[in-house]
Amino acid sequence: MLREVLTGPSHPKEPEMGGSPRVVVSTGQALPRMAWSEELTDLTDVWPYLGPTWLAATEKVLPEAQPWHTVATRARGELAVLPGYVIAEPPAVDHEPRTYLGWQAPTGEEVCCGAETDSARSAEIDALGTDPFFPTLLLGSPLGYRTDLAYNFWTPTLVGTLVEKLLPAAFDAGIRCVLAPWIPDRRVGRDLVTALDAAGAHHTFWGYEDYLSLDAPDWEGHLAALPLKKRQRIKADVRKAAAAGLTIERVDGTGIRPYVERIAELTCLNREKNGAGEEPGHIAGILTALIDEGADVRAYLGRKNGELIASCITIRKQHRLFPKWAGFDYAAIGERSGVYFALVLDAPVRDAYAEGLRTVEFGAGAHRAKVLRGCTPRAKTTSLLLADPDLRPRAAAWLDAFGSGRRSAFGDAVPAPPASLPLTNTSSGGCCSAG
Template sequence: MGGAPRVVVSTGRGLPDLDWEGELADLTDVFPYLGPTWLGASEKALTDLQPWHTIATRARGELALLPGYVMTVPPVVDHEPRTYLGWQAPTGEEVCCGARTDACISDEVDALGTEPFFPALLLGSPLGYRTEVAYNFWTPSLMAQMVSELVPAAFEQGIKCVVAPWISGRSGNDALVTAFQQVGGHSTFWGYEDYLRLDADSWDGHLAALPLKKRQRIKSDVRRAEAAGVHVDRVDGEAIRPYVTRIAELTCLNREKNGAGEEPAHIVDVLTALLDARADVRAYLGTKDGAVVATCVVIRKHHRLFPKWAGFDYAAIGERSGIYFALVLDAPVRDAYAEGLRTVEFGAGAHQAKALRGCEPRPVTTAMVVSDPELRPQVAKWMDAFGASRRVAFGDAPAATRTPLPVVSGGSGACCSDG
């Protein structure tokens, strides 16, 4: 008798063998940060993380991938599971787009030490800040089946904590959050990622359709950038190679300014791998007095554009030059309209600034499950408190309960997706 093909899930795997052309064909609608090209480069750059991927297959050529990485010792704060409980690193580093958290909770988490949490399994793309299943087939139970098999398998291997830090509110991803709840985990609000649907017929049409204040703000950004004496050019593909090191330097300067940490070598490795794979990569370069003082790297995949890295030499251009908006928001959108694309995916960071220029938000959720059942209720309470602090920082809390807890990244740039 016939019937639906059986889904087979395997855990602790390496990456599937797909080049960039294969990703375009077989993982058409998947974010580039979740494909083997990006992840393979990340694995070469992040040598302290051990690949442990979950793969589901069904019939010939049908594939679903949930990336995972084992961390045996505490990593940088954005990958550190305790950060999502409100723990504050002794170094003072903040989680991407972070908010100040309760010092008492941080002390409580710290008092437990690392033993209840490590080794930990981080699900998603560590340098892409996305926890999502990359798939070319779908069933209603796909995500639940993958999570229900990977979590017990991880615990059997001695993993103490499975954390899915950045689950985007894209259609269908609620099943991933629900799957964690079904295996004893908990979830909380992390923040927002921003995107822009290109509904107008052109850039000029886009500007004309915006409310007056947003239109004026964009025009003001352009005037301020011009007044700063910064000239913006775009280079594509192989023409980017001479600027890779400078792009990495400026990006990391920006991240340090916003409280997040990343090494230039990570960006060099991933960007070089994308160029080697002949991915459609563009770089906007801002020059002043003959020097590159601002950069923004953008990836195109089919009908979508993905601004990823941005960096600025604030000593050269000042803190309020307007070049961030002209380079990161305006230039990619202008080109996307010219190419007939459908969406610009800006990701997380500088949420309020993006909203003021016409972007729409998606919520991002963090999910976590620890192997110790007795610790789970306390973890849930800490996560709820962390999520509440994030909502205050993003302006979601009721006015009566708000306290001055600023978003660390501010409006001058982002710390995980585009700057």
């Protein structure tokens, strides 16, 4: 049972003294109120999945995740938020801490790009029951699949100060496990891993997110700069989609409303095929909230014989474009139609070049396919800390084995696992292994 600190007063701390501006850190907080227009100016470079608009919608569609954010403020309007959600009971596998130790859900449900793990290890974890793991504090954006900060000021000690404050407060509140599932390999992410490690956590490889720097003067220049094989792949993808009878149109903002339910349905068809915990209501709720707030949301819609059979949702924030949800009716288009590439990797990039944007952040999923078409990978890390210090060494070994399996699923070279932790390293055939 969570104790009163979850809804009780904040816990300020002042890590900087002397002439430096005072930083106040509070744990167990609700989201700061901020409209999308304010996010554009006050959280300019923050990923949309970490902003108040996205997270407020998450809290409506995912009521089982109780907000427990760590907030730092400094001077007027200076803000940093490390999102967190308390999960009291076993959730979908993406948000389940035991998944990241190699536990297999009884339903057989797997995470996207998962690795097949040893059944004996899963049984050993299962035998512990749920008490060592729940309630869990999941750090980051549960439906954005990103563990990161939203911030508009910086100090070298900012991340460490947040972690130093949140961990004891969380454990005092009855949290049994702190899970940071999807930490990107960027400055803030590396600081977060370091700070969690210093507190006794252990980390491992989770996967990759992919991005495309728009360094060429235009789309044609971009194509010309690619190696011949990548250029040929992109052109072949477009030809395949056209040959399949697909037409692509772009619809923006409020014009997306009539298609929200179908977009959510298509996205979840793709999720069911590749493994992920999102449901149509999650996607429809967040997408509607973004439209209501006036976010720059675009829908690329693929039709065949007049029927909507494919979609890709992107969000523009300042100089970056974020493709987020893609969905396909594979029964209508087949497995190798080229529709994915034309809709997700071609049309948005063409538009981003036309608008003078700097980066397309594709995120996780279909990693190999994206790299083969010119994207750059960025590693993501999972960190986990149990409240029970006696269980931490076992959890660290399980986490290492899980990371080895993930690397193998992504085609990376991995060291042999410890003899005491047998591991079957095979790709799940999920989205990250698609070619």
